Amino acid sequence: MNDRSENGLSRRRMLGFSGASLLVGAAAGAGLDRVASAETGDKSTESGAIAFHGANQAGIATPVQDRLHFATFDVTTNDRAKLVKMLKDWTAAAAAMTQGHAVGEGAVPAVAVAPPDDTGEALGLPASRLTLTIGFGPSFFEKDGKDRFGIKDKRPAALVDLPHFPGDSLDPDRSGGDIAVQACADDPQVAVHAIRNLARIGFGVVAVRWSQLGFGKTSSTTPDAQTPRNLMGFKDGTENIAGTESALLNKHVWAGKGEGADWMAGGSYMVARRIRMHIETWDRTSLREQEDIFGRDKGEGAPKGLKRERDKPVLANMKPDAHVRLAHPDSNKGTRILRRGYSFTDGTDGLGRLEAGLFFIAYQRDPRTGFIPIQTNLSTDALNEYIQHVGSGVYACPPGVREGGYWGDTLFA
Amino acid sequence: MRPAHVLAFAGVTALSLSALAGCGGDDKADASNAVKVTASDDKCEVAKKDLTAGKTTFKVTNKGGKPNEFEILKSDGKILSERENIGPGTTVDFVVNLPAGAYKALCSAGQTGKGPTQDLTVSGTGAATGADPRLTQAAADYKTYVTQKVDDTLAKTREFVAAVKAGDVAKAKELYAPSRVGWETIEPVAEKFGDIDPKVDAREADLKPDEKATWGGWHYLEKSLWKDGKAKGNDKIADRLLADLETLKSRLPGLTLDPVNDMAGGAKELLDEVATGKVTGEEEAFSHTDLVDFKANVDGAEKVYTLLKPVVQEKDAALAKELDDNFAAVQTLLKKHENGDTYVSYDKVGKADRKELADAVNALGEPLSKLGGVVAK
Numbered sequence: 001m002n003d004r005s006e007n008g009l010s011r012r013r014m015l016g017f018s019g020a021s022l023l024v025g026a027a028a029g030a031g032l033d034r035v036a037s038a039e040t041g042d043k044s045t046e047s048g049a050i051a052f053h054g055a056n057q058a059g060i061a062t063p064v065q066d067r068l069h070f071a072t073f074d075v076t077t078n079d080r081a082k083l084v085k086m087l088k089d090w091t092a093a094a095a096a097m098t099q100g101h102a103v104g105e106g107a108v109p110a111v112a113v114a115p116p117d118d119t120g121e122a123l124g125l126p127a128s129r130l131t132l133t134i135g136f137g138p139s140f141f142e143k144d145g146k147d148r149f150g151i152k153d154k155r156p157a158a159l160v161d162l163p164h165f166p167g168d169s170l171d172p173d174r175s176g177g178d179i180a181v182q183a184c185a186d187d188p189q190v191a192v193h194a195i196r197n198l199a200r201i202g203f204g205v206v207a208v209r210w211s212q213l214g215f216g217k218t219s220s221t222t223p224d225a226q227t228p229r230n231l232m233g234f235k236d237g238t239e240n241i242a243g244t245e246s247a248l249l250n251k252h253v254w255a256g257k258g259e260g261a262d263w264m265a266g267g268s269y270m271v272a273r274r275i276r277m278h279i280e281t282w283d284r285t286s287l288r289e290q291e292d293i294f295g296r297d298k299g300e301g302a303p304k305g306l307k308r309e310r311d312k313p314v315l316a317n318m319k320p321d322a323h324v325r326l327a328h329p330d331s332n333k334g335t336r337i338l339r340r341g342y343s344f345t346d347g348t349d350g351l352g353r354l355e356a357g358l359f360f361i362a363y364q365r366d367p368r369t370g371f372i373p374i375q376t377n378l379s380t381d382a383l384n385e386y387i388q389h390v391g392s393g394v395y396a397c398p399p400g401v402r403e404g405g406y407w408g409d410t411l412f413a
Numbered sequence: 414m415r416p417a418h419v420l421a422f423a424g425v426t427a428l429s430l431s432a433l434a435g436c437g438g439d440d441k442a443d444a445s446n447a448v449k450v451t452a453s454d455d456k457c458e459v460a461k462k463d464l465t466a467g468k469t470t471f472k473v474t475n476k477g478g479k480p481n482e483f484e485i486l487k488s489d490g491k492i493l494s495e496r497e498n499i500g501p502g503t504t505v506d507f508v509v510n511l512p513a514g515a516y517k518a519l520c521s522a523g524q525t526g527k528g529p530t531q532d533l534t535v536s537g538t539g540a541a542t543g544a545d546p547r548l549t550q551a552a553a554d555y556k557t558y559v560t561q562k563v564d565d566t567l568a569k570t571r572e573f574v575a576a577v578k579a580g581d582v583a584k585a586k587e588l589y590a591p592s593r594v595g596w597e598t599i600e601p602v603a604e605k606f607g608d609i610d611p612k613v614d615a616r617e618a619d620l621k622p623d624e625k626a627t628w629g630g631w632h633y634l635e636k637s638l639w640k641d642g643k644a645k646g647n648d649k650i651a652d653r654l655l656a657d658l659e660t661l662k663s664r665l666p667g668l669t670l671d672p673v674n675d676m677a678g679g680a681k682e683l684l685d686e687v688a689t690g691k692v693t694g695e696e697e698a699f700s701h702t703d704l705v706d707f708k709a710n711v712d713g714a715e716k717v718y719t720l721l722k723p724v725v726q727e728k729d730a731a732l733a734k735e736l737d738d739n740f741a742a743v744q745t746l747l748k749k750h751e752n753g754d755t756y757v758s759y760d761k762v763g764k765a766d767r768k769e770l771a772d773a774v775n776a777l778g779e780p781l782s783k784l785g786g787v788v789a790k
């Protein structure tokens with residue numbers, strides 16, 4: 001950002017271009033990125049850096065990266081100016097990190113007596129298609145009846161508090177948060193580095209509320225790619241919106257002007273759900289029953305009675321409580337959401353079971369016509385016997401940052 | 414006390430005692446007269462080997478293939494100052510405050526601490542030039558404060574020890590936490606004498622197997638009083654605690670404290686102590702008097718900041734404002750947990766309150782970690 005001189009070397013420069021892994025990564029990334037940039041403006045450089053600035057935030061329509069570090073923060077100050085300054089500092093750091101640069105003066109500055117601005121664990125690593133996507137929760141606008149930052153009346157109607165869904169067992173320590181940041185990258189260390197540095201910059205203004213690591217993507221926003229499997233061994237969410245489908249993105253994902261909150265035009269609403277899977281009992285379930293529950297075959301991922309994953313499902317073939325049948329747009333008045341979830345395993349739960357599941361993330365134009373009706377429809381889902389929603393959050397993700405702007409500038413303008 | 418700190422401080426004691434001179438590393442002053450150093454995987458070429466005492470900038474270029482480390486060694490082989498992680502093909506400016514004397518410059522390709530050296534001769538008396546008289550004053554004032562705090566801890570420990578030896582459990586429990594307050598305000602300074610801290614402030618959980626037989630100090634007595642409910646039979650341990658603190662006091666006159674490492678660095682250490690030991694309730698596992706230590710640590714750090722504040726305000730007013738606000742925020746939060754003239758037992762402080770304390774400590778610790786860099790500017 002500012003003068004980095006010889007001490008603020010970009011991570012890419014330090015790596016040099018001799019690293020074989022970099023070349024492989026670049027080649028693999030380029031194929032995906034070309035597809036994306038044609039339609040969405042998600043431009044990616046040779047080293048796997050995804051453009052930070054643009055009309056929409058990166059990390060939504062962007063081809064899904066391999067890893068996730070998701071964190072939510074509570075704002076600890078009532079001082080609007082401090083909050084805005086921190087958002088500006090975050091934006092500068094995010095713009096640098098997503099391009100493979102270190103934060104501030106770098107991890108090994110010339111002055112050795114002070115702690116370095118950057119924590120350093122991403123030195124030598126490529127940008128790894130890092131995206132950082134910010135969202136504001138309901139409590140950002142009003143907390144305990146207080147309008148802390150004078151933005152209460154800017155809370156979008158679409159940013160509703162999610163209702164209680166049957167089966168929910170939400171842990172308040174893994175739910176909510178004034179601000180959410182989704183860090184996605186192909187290298188977990190790059191994603192963790194990003195969240196860690198944002199948390200550090202935020203001390204005194206925000207405090208981490210909860211965070212979640214995701215180790216494997218479970219969704220694809222790339223039309224030709226196979227859908228990755230979740231921890232139940234199934235492909236789920238084949239009918240995802242692709243990052244290339246502008247018309248669908250405009251219809252179902254991006255919020256528009258004249259929808260009650262003009263500052264959100266070009267933004268999107270994120271729903272995050274920590275879904276615990278009872279994988280031990282699932283693994284004792286017969287293959288036939290597993291396939292009936294999903295409505296797909298396990299090997300190929302084809303809808304019930306069909307051959308290939310992307311064959312158009314015939315819902316009538318499936319049992320009435322099959323997951324795909326209930327979640328399908330045809331059972332939800334055509335409603336679609338963009339899914340971007342990740343598998344997680346946070347060790348074990350003390351009862352000899354893996355603390356594992358799906359960290360579900362979905363983007364939509366309006367949760368009232370997106371996640372909420374779909375999740376309501378899933379109340380009779382046969383899968384519910386094997387899953388439990390244990391964490392939850394809903395966030396208004398503002399539009400992309402223009403050059404010179406900052407995260408949330410349309411809200412605080 | 415935390416074991417890692419003992420090690421860290423033992424390592425730099427020699428350096429810190431040598432005061433303002435050689436505290437190394439750090440501003441960009443006078444880069445025009447920089448001494449060029451070319452490091453490679455097997456060479457260490459220094460363009461000028463006869464130097465004048467004072468701040469010297471070394472412009473180190475790594476022409477080798479491995480990350481290099483540049484060190485200035487004193488005649489006894491100890492490191493005066495070093496600059497690590499000089500990447501292949503990069504150049505860094507490295508500033509060292511050199512007192513007169515003989516030194517070796519060392520370039521260590523691969524950063525093993527070994528490598529080719531060059532002899533350097535430094536003459537003249539420039540080492541202390543440029544020292545800000547306000548900092549010199551701050552260091553002198555800080556030494557007075559340290560002395561007062563050691564006196565305070567000594568006087569109160571004397572009363573505590575008397576109660577232990579009288580077998581008065583209730584009174585000993587009452588006097589335990591106050592006896593530690595002085596110590597906790599200046600602990601990083603005390604830790605500079607590597608041998609005293611482990612003797613008086615070691616926690617049972619941190620002992621190595623061979624240290625268990627000789628374990629003593631405050632936390633031994635804490636366990637005995639709270640867990641076993643007894644004071645008697647601890648005369649030797651109690652006397653030794655007092656004797657060790659007397660030793661600490663006897664060493665203070667010879668102590669020189671510098672504003673960067675000892676004051677700013679010490680203030681940061683105090684907040685680290687709070688963040689890792691007090692907020693978690695690990696420090697006072699039996700007495701749960703963690704908030705008393707917490708308050709003492711914060712007061713000790715705030716004293717350092719107050720002494721350095723005129724300089725900080727001039728060099729980085731925004732940092733001064735941030736520190737003012739965050740010290741005030743932590744002190745306000747601590748007030749919430751006051752109980753008469755002491756604090757509530759930490760085991761009665763709930764999860765949400767602990768999180769609130771931890772957030773406030775993080776909010777203060779982050780800007781406080783910048784204090785040294787600003788003072789050294």
